Amino acid sequence: MAEQFHAQQLALASEQARNPLLAELNAAGQQAFAAASVPNRKTEAWKYTSLHNLLTGDFQRTASQSELTAELREAATLGNLKAPRLVFVNGQLNNELSDALALEQVTLFSQANAAQQALISQHLGTVLAQAADNKSGSAHLFNDLNNAAVNDGVLIHIGKNQRLEQPLQISWLTTAEAQPFSLNGRLLMILENGAEATLVEHYASDEQQQNSFTNALTELVIGDNARLQHYRLQLMQEDALHIGSTHVALARDSQYNAFHLGLGTRLTRNDIVINHNVGGSHCELNGVYIPQNQQLLDFHTCVEHKVPHCTSNEVFRGIMNDKARAVFNGRIHIHPQAQKTLAQLSNKNLLLTNTAEVYTKPELEIYADDVKCAHGATVAQLEEKAMFYMQSRGISKKEAEVMLSFGFINELLEALPHEDIASVLRPLLARRFGRDQSLSRHLLENDISGDNA
Amino acid sequence: MISIKNLHANVEDKNILKGLNLEIKPGEVHAIMGPNGAGKSTLGNVLAGRDNYEVTEGTVVLNGKNILEMEPEERAREGLFLAFQYPVEIPGVSNLEFLKASVDSVRAHQGKPALDSVQFLKLAREKCKAVNLDQSFLKRGVNEGFSGGEKKRNELMQMMLLEPSLCILDETDSGLDIDALQVVAEGVNAMRDANRSFIVVTHYQRLLDYIVPDYVHVLANGRIVKSGGKELALELEEKGYGWLESADNGAA
Ligand SMILES: Nc1ncnc2c1ncn2[C@@H]1O[C@H](COP(=O)(O)OP(=O)(O)O)[C@@H](O)[C@H]1O
Numbered sequence: 001m002a003e004q005f006h007a008q009q010l011a012l013a014s015e016q017a018r019n020p021l022l023a024e025l026n027a028a029g030q031q032a033f034a035a036a037s038v039p040n041r042k043t044e045a046w047k048y049t050s051l052h053n054l055l056t057g058d059f060q061r062t063a064s065q066s067e068l069t070a071e072l073r074e075a076a077t078l079g080n081l082k083a084p085r086l087v088f089v090n091g092q093l094n095n096e097l098s099d100a101l102a103l104e105q106v107t108l109f110s111q112a113n114a115a116q117q118a119l120i121s122q123h124l125g126t127v128l129a130q131a132a133d134n135k136s137g138s139a140h141l142f143n144d145l146n147n148a149a150v151n152d153g154v155l156i157h158i159g160k161n162q163r164l165e166q167p168l169q170i171s172w173l174t175t176a177e178a179q180p181f182s183l184n185g186r187l188l189m190i191l192e193n194g195a196e197a198t199l200v201e202h203y204a205s206d207e208q209q210q211n212s213f214t215n216a217l218t219e220l221v222i223g224d225n226a227r228l229q230h231y232r233l234q235l236m237q238e239d240a241l242h243i244g245s246t247h248v249a250l251a252r253d254s255q256y257n258a259f260h261l262g263l264g265t266r267l268t269r270n271d272i273v274i275n276h277n278v279g280g281s282h283c284e285l286n287g288v289y290i291p292q293n294q295q296l297l298d299f300h301t302c303v304e305h306k307v308p309h310c311t312s313n314e315v316f317r318g319i320m321n322d323k324a325r326a327v328f329n330g331r332i333h334i335h336p337q338a339q340k341t342l343a344q345l346s347n348k349n350l351l352l353t354n355t356a357e358v359y360t361k362p363e364l365e366i367y368a369d370d371v372k373c374a375h376g377a378t379v380a381q382l383e384e385k386a387m388f389y390m391q392s393r394g395i396s397k398k399e400a401e402v403m404l405s406f407g408f409i410n411e412l413l414e415a416l417p418h419e420d421i422a423s424v425l426r427p428l429l430a431r432r433f434g435r436d437q438s439l440s441r442h443l444l445e446n447d448i449s450g451d452n453a
Numbered sequence: 454m455i456s457i458k459n460l461h462a463n464v465e466d467k468n469i470l471k472g473l474n475l476e477i478k479p480g481e482v483h484a485i486m487g488p489n490g491a492g493k494s495t496l497g498n499v500l501a502g503r504d505n506y507e508v509t510e511g512t513v514v515l516n517g518k519n520i521l522e523m524e525p526e527e528r529a530r531e532g533l534f535l536a537f538q539y540p541v542e543i544p545g546v547s548n549l550e551f552l553k554a555s556v557d558s559v560r561a562h563q564g565k566p567a568l569d570s571v572q573f574l575k576l577a578r579e580k581c582k583a584v585n586l587d588q589s590f591l592k593r594g595v596n597e598g599f600s601g602g603e604k605k606r607n608e609l610m611q612m613m614l615l616e617p618s619l620c621i622l623d624e625t626d627s628g629l630d631i632d633a634l635q636v637v638a639e640g641v642n643a644m645r646d647a648n649r650s651f652i653v654v655t656h657y658q659r660l661l662d663y664i665v666p667d668y669v670h671v672l673a674n675g676r677i678v679k680s681g682g683k684e685l686a687l688e689l690e691e692k693g694y695g696w697l698e699s700a701d702n703g704a705a
């Protein structure tokens with residue numbers, strides 16, 4: 001099972017890799033991937049995340065361009081978000097929906113000019129290699145696979161002291177195809193010193209039963225005093241298989257603020273690695289996961305505090321319904337020289353049924369003595385006090401449950417700096433909690449009455 | 454309106470209410486006073502149907518219906534309202550959606566026509582004004598970060614929106630300055646009518662200068678130990694509760 005998957009992916013990778021600019025990376029990737037063994041139950045970082053649904057897939061081909069349904073077109077606009085965008089459908093750029101190539105800051109590896117090619121050669125694959133050790137298991141073979149196969153990708157380069165006014169949206173969409181297929185998405189974003197931008201990385205699909213495997217890898221290089229606001233939204237139909245990695249390099253006084261959202265699919269695994277490489281950098285890492293049915297959703301995060309005077313604040317919340325399983329592993333690694341670090345991690349989970357599961361594990365490794373570090377993980381049911389308060393106002397128990405569950409994550413939505421993005425996400429999440437419309441009808445009252453308020 | 458007979462109740466196996474009797478007719482205002490820990494809030498919670506408050510004996514009949522078997526939401530829809538001594542903060546749930554959900558369910562049960570979002574917002578704003586709360590409170594999380602006084606005014610606003618037939622105010626005056634106290638009192642007085650009754654739990658006689666009760670009761674040690682007219686409140690203010698508690702103990 002694992003052998004077939006391994007062999008197929010290796011073959012596909014060597015077929016795809018054709019870009020001379022990336023030849024070295026491809027070769028190294030192919031070598032590493034060929035040598036790597038596929039994780040199994042005994043692999044610590046995959047203990048609760050079975051790859052069964054991936055390994056039993058028969059991926060004989062990569063994707064091809066597909067017709068866009070109205071539904072997918074709609075999904076691609078993210079509720080008409082005002083943003084220049086690139087939209088990939090089954091891995092291929094859709095020219096009609098993509099307008100961001102008009103920006104000097106955005107290009108594809110295949111269209112890069114000499115200066116941009118130099119940036120790609122200089123940075124691609126390097127952030128990935130920065131995690132000091134691999135105790136979180138985030139330097140896994142799917143990154144090798146991506147390196148092995150990468151032929152094209154997105155380069156975003158924000159010049160010194162430049163500020164992008166609008167968010168930049170990069171969407172990877174899939175459609176259900178006759179044959180299962182796999183694709184490797186790659187994004188490299190470089191913010192020069194003092195640059196500022198918002199990136200919306202978006203994964204979605206049509207509503208048909210998906211038969212694709214997406215292996216996405218994003219590297220973010222954030223220069224001195226630069227700021228990135230990152231949204232990574234996974235809104236695919238539940239049969240999509242997704243393995244996604246985000247690796248971030250932070251320079252002096254830089255900031256990475258992120259909101260990661262996973263709706264849940266048969267297999268979604270996310271690795272997020274933040275490297276505090278120079279003093280004064282700050283990271284605000286937030287996320288929400290809400291798997292249902294029999295979905296499996298895994299977030300492995302790792303914050304590497306390598307130098308003194310950096311701060312990180314991480315808040316993830318999850319709500320598990322039905323027979324879903326979630327895994328949250330939050331590692332904070334404070335290196336010996338990283339004095340005066342302030343690091344916080346909070347992970348709260350809500351189980352809506354007694355067949356839903358969550359495995360949460362904050363992992364602290366602290367080698368410096370003058371640091372402040374706080375972490376907490378909870379798994380709970382809804383609060384009795386709040387339930388009684390709502391019921392005492394005539395609200396049925398069921399509706400109160402829905403409203404409180406939604407409220408639990410809405411707190412994080414309300415903190416998002418882009419209200420237009422929050423208001424795209426809110427109805428989507430509301431529908432998740434009140435699958436019965438009569439139970440979710442009050443969730444969006446603020447939005448409904450919004451403009452005339 | 455409500456008839457409470459021989460009510461006994463336990464909280465976590467501790468016997469708190471020990472044979473409480475209270476009869477309230479439509480349109481009446483009854484004040485309940487008494488020392489800390491006497492069981493006043495317990496009474497409110499028991500009437501509102503809180504889960505871990507166990508009734509071991511007695512009956513409670515509201516508007517002809519036995520409510521002790523009802524869920525809290527059913528009691529609310531039947532016209533019972535408890536203004537909490539400590540209103541709960543619910544971050545992430547907006548006050549507006551909470552209020553709309555509440556009013557929709559109560560009105561539906563009572564056969565009143567549903568309000569659409571625009572009508573409701575208009576009504577909610579009126580009530581905000583009536584209790585002197587800024588409209589921005591509608592968009593915030595339920596009681597989230599509200600000051601003590603704002604929470605109490607939010608309770609009062611809910612009461613006005615729901616138009617209950619029995620209002621139980623649990624120390625709604627505690628922690629209010631005199632201006633806020635007057636706002637609360639005016640709100641309550643504006644709602645007084647021949648078909649609506651009130652139980653006003655308070656420590657302070659000063660509230661009763663503004664909301665003039667028909668009866669004053671003293672709750673001590675889980676029972677009503679003395680009842681009288683509004684002048685009883687003045688007497689309590691002067692003498693405290695000691696003389697009553699010892700009288701009760703002697704009798705028991
Ligand atoms: N949830 C609870 N768990 C345990 N004991 C409680 C609880 N609520 C109230 N009590 C106890 O019940 C008694 C009456 O409390 P309460 O009804 O709050 O009094 P009052 O409102 O008159 O000050 C007190 O002894 C108090 O400690």
Ligand SMILES: [Mg+2]
Pocket residue numbers: 493494495538623624
């Ligand atoms: Mg009390």
